Each structure stands twice: as C-alpha cells, then as structure tokens.
Amino acid sequence: MTIDEIQKDIIEEFALFDDWMERYNLLIDIGKGLDPLDEKHKGNDYLIEGCQSKVWLYPELADNKLYFKAESDAIITKGIVALLIRVVSGRTPEEIINTDLYFIDEIGLKQNLSPTRANGLLAMVKQMKLYAIAFNAKLKSAEDGN
Amino acid sequence: MLDIEKIRSQFPILAMEVYGKPLVYFDNGATTHKPVQVINAVSDAYTNFNSNIHRGVHYLSDISSEKYEGAREAIRQFVNAGKREEIIFTAGTTASINMVAFSFGEKYIGEGDEIIISTIEHHANIVPWQVLCERKKAKLLVIPVFDDGSLDIEAYGKLISDRTRIVAVSHVSNALGTINPVKEIIGIAHSNDIPVLVDGAQGIQHGDVDVNEMNCDFYVFSGHKVYGPTGTGVLYGKEKWLEEMPPYQTGGDMVDKVTFEKTTYSKLPFKFEAGTTNFVGAVGMAAAFNYITGLGIDNIIQREKELLDYSTRRLEEIEGLKIYGTAKDKIPVISFVLEDIHQYDVGMILDKLGIAVRTGSHCAQPIMDRFGIDGTIRASLCFYNTTGEVDALIEGLLKVREMMG
Numbered sequence: 001m002t003i004d005e006i007q008k009d010i011i012e013e014f015a016l017f018d019d020w021m022e023r024y025n026l027l028i029d030i031g032k033g034l035d036p037l038d039e040k041h042k043g044n045d046y047l048i049e050g051c052q053s054k055v056w057l058y059p060e061l062a063d064n065k066l067y068f069k070a071e072s073d074a075i076i077t078k079g080i081v082a083l084l085i086r087v088v089s090g091r092t093p094e095e096i097i098n099t100d101l102y103f104i105d106e107i108g109l110k111q112n113l114s115p116t117r118a119n120g121l122l123a124m125v126k127q128m129k130l131y132a133i134a135f136n137a138k139l140k141s142a143e144d145g146n
Numbered sequence: 147m148l149d150i151e152k153i154r155s156q157f158p159i160l161a162m163e164v165y166g167k168p169l170v171y172f173d174n175g176a177t178t179h180k181p182v183q184v185i186n187a188v189s190d191a192y193t194n195f196n197s198n199i200h201r202g203v204h205y206l207s208d209i210s211s212e213k214y215e216g217a218r219e220a221i222r223q224f225v226n227a228g229k230r231e232e233i234i235f236t237a238g239t240t241a242s243i244n245m246v247a248f249s250f251g252e253k254y255i256g257e258g259d260e261i262i263i264s265t266i267e268h269h270a271n272i273v274p275w276q277v278l279c280e281r282k283k284a285k286l287l288v289i290p291v292f293d294d295g296s297l298d299i300e301a302y303g304k305l306i307s308d309r310t311r312i313v314a315v316s317h318v319s320n321a322l323g324t325i326n327p328v329k330e331i332i333g334i335a336h337s338n339d340i341p342v343l344v345d346g347a348q349g350i351q352h353g354d355v356d357v358n359e360m361n362c363d364f365y366v367f368s369g370h371k372v373y374g375p376t377g378t379g380v381l382y383g384k385e386k387w388l389e390e391m392p393p394y395q396t397g398g399d400m401v402d403k404v405t406f407e408k409t410t411y412s413k414l415p416f417k418f419e420a421g422t423t424n425f426v427g428a429v430g431m432a433a434a435f436n437y438i439t440g441l442g443i444d445n446i447i448q449r450e451k452e453l454l455d456y457s458t459r460r461l462e463e464i465e466g467l468k469i470y471g472t473a474k475d476k477i478p479v480i481s482f483v484l485e486d487i488h489q490y491d492v493g494m495i496l497d498k499l500g501i502a503v504r505t506g507s508h509c510a511q512p513i514m515d516r517f518g519i520d521g522t523i524r525a526s527l528c529f530y531n532t533t534g535e536v537d538a539l540i541e542g543l544l545k546v547r548e549m550m551g
Binding site for chain 1 (some may be wrong): 165304487488490491494495497499506520521540549550
C-alpha cells in the first residue's frame, strides 16, 4: 500500500464515528495495539521534548527503509503515534520527507497540531521528518562513497 | 447567600457550549471569566474616555487620568493599603515579582545573602529569585512541605539566618490549593527584621486580603485571575521599601527631570510605572473588585467552601482517585490523579465532554517532584461554579475510567 492509500484507509476508519468519544475509543484501541518499545530505547535519547505526556520514538534503518517504534505513557498519545507509524514506518527516508500527512487534519486531530498543544503531535511529526532527513543524508553519503 | 443563577447570567461565556456540551469551566486557577460589569467598563473606557494618562492638558486625558487614579484608590481600599503611593499597576503577578526581585535585589542583596521561598511556589515565584541569586551570588533556600501540602513552619524558622534578606511565599498554592499561614510566616520573618513578599495570585480572589492586617511588605496579584482584564496586575509595597528601591524599568512618565547628564525620578507610585500603563485594564480591574465587593467577600468564601467540600467528597467516591493537597485550609482547587491513567488522557477526554480542567505540573514542577509525580489533573473552582457541574466532572471521570478499561 502507498502512503496515500494508508492515509485514506485511516480517514475512512475514523469517518465511521462522528462522536468524539468513539473516535477516542478507536485511538485508545490503536494505542493499546502498538508494539511495546524495548526498555533500552526508553531513555532520554529517544524522548521527544515538548510533550505533556512522555513519547519515545526509536528509528531504525533496514534495507534503505526507515522503521519507527514508539511508546508513550498516555494512551491517546500512543494511539496518535501509532497512526503516524502506520503511515510512515517502513518507507524510504525520501518518501517520509516528502509526505504530506493530511490524514491528521481529516480525522479531526488538527487542533492537536498547534505548536502550543501539549501532546506534541507536531513534535512527533517533526522528529520523524528530522530522522528521515538525517538517514537520507547518511544514505546519500554512502552512495557517494561508492 | 449568593444568587448563583443571576451571577452566572452576568458571565456571558458561561452560557456557551463546547463540542455540543454545556461548558463546565474548572480552570479558574489559570484565569477567571469576566462579568459584564468588567466587560462594559473596558468597553466604556475605549468608547468614552480613551486618552493617555498624566500627559495631556486636554479634556479626555483628564478624565482618563482621573479614572486611572480612581482605579488605584478602589484597589487600595480593597486590599486596605495605607496609601495610594503603595499601589503600583503592573502587567500581572509575574511582572510584579520580577520588579521586586530586581529592584529590591539591586538595593539589598549581596554575595552570600540568602532568600527563602517554599517548595510549593509557582515558577513565577521561583525563577526571578533564582536569577537574582545567580546575578548577586546569593543563595536560595526552600521551605519544605508535609505530605498534605502544608508548609513545615518549624523548618522555615530554622532556615532563617542573619544572612536572610527576604522571604517570598505564596498566599495560596496554585497547584494544590493550600492556604499558607502567611501571617505566621510574616511574624517569624519580622521578628528577625526580614521583609516578606506574598504572592497573592491565587489568594486575592478567594479570601479577605488586608495587607495592613497581614503586615506583608509586598503583596502581588494579577487582575485576570480575579475576574478582571488580562495584562493587569498590582504590586502593593510598603512605602518605605518602594521609596528606597531603584526603578525597575525606565522611560516616560516615571521621570521628574531629564537632561542628558542626569535624570531624576518621579515620586511614587509613578516611579515604578514607566511608559504608558494599561490604564484601560486598570479601570477594568477596579470594576472587577467593585463586582466582588458587591457580592460580598464573605459570601464568596462561604460559597467556595461549600463547593470545595462537595467536590472533595464526590471525588473521593471515585475508586483509585488520589487527591494531592489535603491540608485543612484550602481554596476550591482539587489536584488529583487517577490510578493507572495518565492525566493527559483524562484531560483530553474531559475536554470533549465540555469540561475544562488543567493537566500537567501547573508551572510548579518542584512540588510535583516532591510528591514524585509528573503532574495532576487540577479542577479549580470559583463561586460561579455549581454542584451540578461537579456532578458532570464525576460522570466524566467515570466515563474516562470506562474508556480506559
């Protein structure tokens, strides 16, 4: 599936609910389903600053693709980061850099994107893109080296 | 007895719905809403007499200056300060504390001197003193708190030394709602000739503040937390200190004579009011004080005590809910956590139910560290809240519990 197709899927899943409580229930379920992060990656190195709840985001490059694992101590935040992972994890860094994450707006989480909002959704997206930029540079320099 | 229905109708915002639910506003510790009396006073100022104060020779400037000084007098009376010179208009509590920390610090704090604050303080009553200590190589000492959130007064007494230059404590804790025994704290300091600043940001709107009786040296508060406009505040200071302290900011309106060689400063209170002040805000703040005087501060205290008792009792019914700050003397602020549920999740869900609470450390990280937690859910009530709204919070929390499984 392309990034676009996954985003459309998520939008459809959330479109089934017009009630906020149901949407949160869905986010909670998604959050609970997120693979746990290895304890050794739950240190300050992977902690995203600027969130009221703690979020750890761990990147890994395999076969030129960037994979993310994450965890949060707040379950709704965990649901949000799980959605982000579903969309961007396992893509090339370049794809991640160029992705427009429009699904956030479409499923009504846009208000959570404001820089002052405490859940740090913006900080999570930014961190994912920063990792993508860093790994992209690494891949590029490896290619140049060849 | 307060007519709550009538009072609520005077606060237009309270009638609104959020996400299709009636607004339950329990974030009064952050800021309170404004009654029409305040909104109208601000609107009236811009409509009918807006003009810069103390400057013009013209009609509007005279009226504006008169209203501004009238506001000062209204606030002087409300806090029972001895003189109008002792009431300085500022931008808020933070500005007031910074002003004292800078000016008092400039004059009286030197290397090796000591400043005492408490564990329970808001960052606004920590950081300015910390910065002052760095600047002057002075030392910051901290009064510990007991598990119920009350200050350890005995320990406080032991912190005092011949190097103590000032004590700065909150009247009421913003994070826990504890009312501190400020008179006792002041008494102990004064018996050692040490002045005391009381941070009244959470005190002025919930109790009968009489700076004369309290005998504090400085009392500071914000207008927006006491039903007045945002960007307003007051520094009450005893004249003897304010006279001796150098100005904080300099510029227009605070000067007597300016030449390029030397400037002499205006007399109090203008010495500390550089530039164009928020004169419209001051008028709005005075309207807020008139409003609560009209309701009767004793009525407010009684009403809020009932709300505190009711909400504490109802919250305690919820299994796994722990309240932080259980001291005997409290304002209607209840800080709590739900076992195994992150406060942020609670806040997010309550929000969508129309219930506004604050979550996190409440700008008071040291007290959170003291309890070994990274935050709480804070419901801060005031007289216009109702027991029905408390019931809505309880239902909301049960819903959170159910959703989180």
